[in-house]
Amino acid sequence: MRRLTLFAALVTLAGCGSDDSNGGGNSSGLTGTSRYAVHSIVTSPDGQDGYVTILDSLAPRPNVGLSKAREFSGPSDIWVYEGSVYVSGGETPTVTKYTLTNDGQLVDPKVLNFSARGLTDAAFWNNTFISPTKAYMLNGLAQYIVWNPTTMAITGTVDLPKIENRNGLIPRPGSADRSVIVHNGRLYQPVAWYDEQYAHRTDDSQVAVFDVNTDTFVQMIDAPCPGLDVGTKDDSGHIYFSPWTGGAGTALVLHTAPTCVADVDTATLTASVAFKFADVAAGHEGSDFHYVGNGKFVFTAFDEKRVDLANAKEPFGIIGGLNWHVWNYDLQTKTATEMQSVAWNSGAAYWFKIDGVEHALIPGTGYTSSTVYQLGTPGTDAATRLFDVDGYNMRLFKVR
Incomplete structure (x- = not known):
């Protein structure tokens, strides 16, 4: 996985912050009906792990730490598609489909294992969702493995040219x-x-x-x-x-x-x-x-x-x-x-459109932390800092 070996494999975790409390509502502290998923990969002396935190808004706050995050071992990855949360195995070539509850829990797991097709990594840097019933999982430069995100079943292959x-x-x-x-x-x-x-x-x-x-x-x-x-x-x-x-x-x-x-x-x-x-x-x-x-x-x-x-x-x-x-x-x-409104950073940014507005996921020193910005009106230098995230933040989604 070159994005991490080039940037963060030698990084150790500098420290973990904690989420601001949203107060009130259910026992998770989440309020309202909107839910957002924030994912990052944290590198420590023991290796890499993925963390998913569920928020009820993208309102500015100092930090989205790991105290309320769900940990997935290894450099696991996530994607949100059609209201479901998909998590790749950090140590196995699997994709698990979850339902997100109102209190921010990932439940009802459905697992698809790609190992029988020779795949060693099923992270979403290998995958493209095409429709609710079709996705392509890249298997090197040999083929795409076609799978159904609804039924969680492999349905075929597409050979790549030599x-x-x-x-x-x-x-x-x-x-x-x-x-x-x-x-x-x-x-x-x-x-x-x-x-x-x-x-x-x-x-x-x-x-x-x-x-x-x-x-x-x-x-x-x-x-x-x-x-x-x-x-x-x-x-x-x-x-x-x-x-x-x-x-x-x-x-x-x-x-x-x-x-x-x-x-x-x-x-x-x-x-x-x-x-x-x-x-x-x-x-x-x-x-x-x-x-x-x-x-x-x-x-x-x-x-x-x-x-x-x-x-x-x-x-x-x-x-x-x-x-x-x-x-x-x-x-x-x-x-x-x-743009002066976005701080100097380590490159390797990711961009996600949320509620019709572009957001920038900007890594800090050594990829041990990241900052999420709302870019605002296209072409203007008026980005708004929303919050910091512990680890290398590559994913930001609205689940619902």
Whole structure:
């Protein structure tokens, strides 16, 4: 699981806070009818564990700690779909479907085990929900395992095309939770080539296209940007792919190709370079390009002036500190502006739309804590800090 081995495997837990009490209501302290799920992965000397905390609102508060969280052993993951909470096994290739009670309990577990299909990890960075009766669980670059989220049963497979190594570099799929896009009955899966350490990489990527109605492969799209691992879609149906944070480090230290955003035209199934991050972000490399509405995007940019780049021996050591800032990007003017309302951070941000509003999950120093922001009106520098979360916060959902 590269997102954690690159960023947090050597991190120890700095300390755990506690939730603010909501007061009143049932014994859990939850009030009203709305329920939100906050998930984070905490790294300690003993390993990694996942924690799920249920809130009744996203009102600002100092901290969402672990005192009221449910712990799942290993680097377990969660997803919320159609009102159910799905939890992946941190130590087994399983997905468990839960019902959330009004007092915040996860009950009525239904387990689907993928081990018989050769899968070793069923986390949601491998999975794409397509409909209430269909999801694709990626099994390396061999196939998608098709399963039914309603009945919790495996229903078939979709073979991926054979993708060869390139000059000793290995093809690897983008993480499904942040890179795969489903649009008009087709699934778009980026693939890029890396060495074993995800450092050296090819100058380009590809996008595999599948028909999710017939469960068949359509074609490969050549995408002229390296390390594509984040996907987003605008209102016109154009899909954009960008790299994850490691691309900044490899471009600056190993002098791989500069980070850029690929624009995929879903009508012609072709891709072009939308822009290079350095051309719009004051010379900085970037990642994590995400559409927030009204022709506006956000992304994160790495400020190389904040590190000792001249003495950097490898690409990933420099990117994990508080050297990243969030930027706005305007598609019409093709200009970017730095957001001062979001603090300097460690990159590797996640974006979730809740109640029609974009939220940013921003990791702090060493990925031992994160901060949730409400971004507000697209294109403005008016983010509101909501609360801190213990651990690396990658998931925020409204359950109901």
